[in-house]
Amino acid sequence: xxxxxxxxxxYGSENHGGAQNSRKVEAVKNLTLNIPKGxxxxxxxxxxxxxxxxxxxxxxxxxxSSGSILINGIDPEKDHISSKRIIGYIPDxxxxxxxxxxxxxxxxxxxxxxxxxxxxxEKLEESFALFGLLEYKNVLxxxxxxxxxxxxxxxxxxxxxxxxxxxxxxLIGLDPYxxxxxxxxxxxxxxxxxxxxLTTHILALAEDIAHRIGIIMRGELIETGTLSELYEKHGKxxxxxxxLSLTGK
Numbered sequence: 001x002x003x004x005x006x007x008x009x010x011y012g013s014e015n016h017g018g019a020q021n022s023r024k025v026e027a028v029k030n031l032t033l034n035i036p037k038g039x040x041x042x043x044x045x046x047x048x049x050x051x052x053x054x055x056x057x058x059x060x061x062x063x064x065s066s067g068s069i070l071i072n073g074i075d076p077e078k079d080h081i082s083s084k085r086i087i088g089y090i091p092d093x094x095x096x097x098x099x100x101x102x103x104x105x106x107x108x109x110x111x112x113x114x115x116x117x118x119x120x121x122e123k124l125e126e127s128f129a130l131f132g133l134l135e136y137k138n139v140l141x142x143x144x145x146x147x148x149x150x151x152x153x154x155x156x157x158x159x160x161x162x163x164x165x166x167x168x169x170x171l172i173g174l175d176p177y178x179x180x181x182x183x184x185x186x187x188x189x190x191x192x193x194x195x196x197x198l199t200t201h202i203l204a205l206a207e208d209i210a211h212r213i214g215i216i217m218r219g220e221l222i223e224t225g226t227l228s229e230l231y232e233k234h235g236k237x238x239x240x241x242x243x244l245s246l247t248g249k
Contacts (some may be wrong), residue, residue, distance in 0.1 A: 001164055001195040002035040002058065007067035009053050010156065027053040028169045029219040031067070035197060035212075040190040042210035046247050050219040051199040052092065055166050059089045072163060085113070088162035092169040094153045098142035102133060102152055105141055106159065113160040120159070126154040131181070146173040154182065158189075165189070167198040169206060183209055203239045214237070217247050 045174035056062040076083035
């Protein structure tokens with residue numbers, strides 16, 4: 001479902017003629033990774049390692065400097081509309097239109113994906129019930145708490161039944177009830193065939209839900225494997241020790 005081949009992203013340019021402000025920064029370096037249908041892949045790394053840059057390239061928000069991406073066989077650079085139809089994306093700091101009610105925002109999202117009005121209304125009732133938003137149907141987005149905004153983002157992201165879901169830090173600002181809801185939902189979606197690529201700093205989350213884990217450091221993928229494979233390879237029995245041993249320096 002996701003094929004990444006020698007993907008790189010650089011900012012700036014090499015120094016020439018003694019220029020002081022043209023330093024080239026390689027945010028992602030020659031990343032190669034294949035993620036099959038139904039896999040829940042957790043992408044780990046310290047701040048500035050290249051996680052968000054990678055997701056933005058995979059979702060078509062950033063153009064790679066080199067390398068290639070295929071989203072279920074679609075090149076997002078050549079056919080970005082088709083690729084966006086089959087993906088969902090939840091950034092670490094989602095943007096919502098604050099002067100819309102939650103219902104209006106949900107309907108607006110459905111119209112973007114060309115979903116029939118009756119289907120949008122039907123899915124709204126089901127989704128708002130799942131995420132505890134029914135009592136906020138007529139509330140303006142600007143009046144929602146951070147946690148309720150996150151619930152709204154999840155409800156709208158699943159509206160068009162994406163085949164592939166990208167999430168950058170899925171549990172930021174959520175209460176324990178919603179954290180359990182999201183974890184169970186992601187597991188269920190993956191079991192039903194959705195491919196999920198997420199980044200997180202919460203190592204316990206990766207241990208709990210990931211089918212496979214990748215660790216990136218200074219833009220380079222330095223480790224991949226299932227949890228049991230990582231335990232066996234590094235002779236440790238918890239992900240925190242493995243992560244720190246690989247990235248601590």
